[in-house]
Amino acid sequence: MSSSFPPLRDELRGIEPYGAPQLSHEAAPVQLNVNENPYGPSPAAAADIARAVGEAAVSLNRYPDREFVELRGALTAYLNTSGGSGITPDMVWAANGSNEVMLQLLQAFGGPGRVALSFAPTYSMYPEYARDTLTEWVAGHRADDFSLDLDAARELVLERRPSVVLLPSPNNPTGTALPPEAVTMLCEAAASYEPGGIVVVDEAYGEFRRAGTPSALELLGEHRNLVVTRTMSKAFALAGARLGYLAADPAICDAIRVVRLPYHLSAVTQATALAALRHAEELLGRVDDLRVERDATVVWLREQGHEVADSDANFVLFGRFADRHAVWQGLVDRGVLIRETGPDGWLRVSIGTADEMAAFRAALIDTMETHDLTKEPA
Template structure:
């Protein structure tokens, strides 16, 4: 060891704001039924695999050259998909992509946050929003939802945004981990109440929304500070492909170029994502089946005497547990991995295949009523 480093532990050399923190880490365990990270339980269909392999085969010899820095073909494919899916037409200049939606969220905070700046989110919400914010030197401000419904009203959101006067606001629709979607009134109220903020609507689970749930993409033409982020990890059964993207004004897209690393999307990543988008019908074929299992979970968990939150995502948050950590461990002993998201008396479960859903429901039923809140505790 070098003499000048000998008196110090590596931890002593960390940035002060990182000391004592723990990294993000959903458990990755080898279990029969893994329903903890909102992945799709359905494998990529063979025709899509074959199309990807063929496309990659024609490009591998060219890996001696850098990829298209502007990923133009991918942006065109993203625009075509969003028009098919939502009816909203977007120019390639309004689209941006990264290695998962976390990278595009990181680009937003790098560009519009930083030391002396603040970001607001309404918790419980996606845990990476504050992690990305704080590790990039931006101050996180914890807004609140209604404790009973996990919703946030337009009036409450506007009041909190006006009081915080943030530089960035994060909204989730549908929200993770609660599954609840936002009305447009909430989004527009926040935009009005936070006049200097970039307002990010995280729509990672948009394809799973119930009929009548609208996408914030429809608001882009009227709100130049609005950003809508999405991912291919969930509905596209493409978590391993690592492709997230956003839609915004061309001016915001131009600003993001200031912080992205050169050639941040590899040629294989661009190709795999583009071919997947060209085969969206095949990849999204499992969405309705997943929604059926999600709604089944809501119905059957309620029948067990617990309190599921109606969901527009591919998962269900349910409450009514005496000790959520204890129930999590008991389910794991039965081979079922769900997610403890840190909300007292609640756990979150991903909607999987019919067989996986049955395994979860059967395991949960076997644990009740021993693991349920007593009636007196529910009333209080």
């Protein structure tokens, strides 16, 4: 047997799989590291989901609707009340989490000889989508406040001529939202060369945006190369169901059909998502509570002397620490798990319940005082 077994692609050798650190609830009772919604479905919503899955179970010997027509209609109705207007079912596509949606976009529009582009710091899976589809990855840079320098961003797009531009809004891990003019400028830039590129605005955390922060859904009618992605994992408290979706020109949805796997959305997934959408008002009812808790967390962290990025998401990036790992470990030792991610010196905390955030505040104060962990000068 060859010493290089298994015959993995050379560029994948030695790479660790993606994933946030996982600890048991016994080791870390307060888990604020993966941006989950801490408020699960109500008993009524859970019962409706269970009933819908039960109904689907009696026909699991048959393949599901590969076009998921009913689900696309329900997602369309939701999007038209969540920042969009004039969206039709042929403009909607869904897959197993927004991760699979992104991968399908790179499979369809990336590939050898093509470029995917974003601006760091940003979601750490983006370069992995590019790698897995043999697409060249190019990362520009954000300003010190994590906003985009629009002129520099436009110049980079015109220079590298990407097939896919990935723009999370709010950005992960910073929480920074994009202004509409940024989306417009980059859509126009990506449409100015042949064969052009698509601009993907990743709104995984879009429902958490602050009042007055618009959704890119409003711009779909103006830019044929714009794609807006969403997920049911966050605001809908449905991370365990794995349902992501997008809205775009029908031609983009048709192109994705070429690369999608057969019957990629199971009957169980479709039934679960449809039931959750029937309870949208209820499931989204705690979003306002999380926004309030997020804003209070930003204020409190700044009062403690930390540097904090403005956030339109359900998490907060804060720092800067001379030894961020020591701070992270100090919190874990006190039963609080957050995420060691983003630029050097920064940490990210997901927004949990009021009790969980109180535990985080107490643990952070104790960690800083006990270990004399100095903050790094800005």
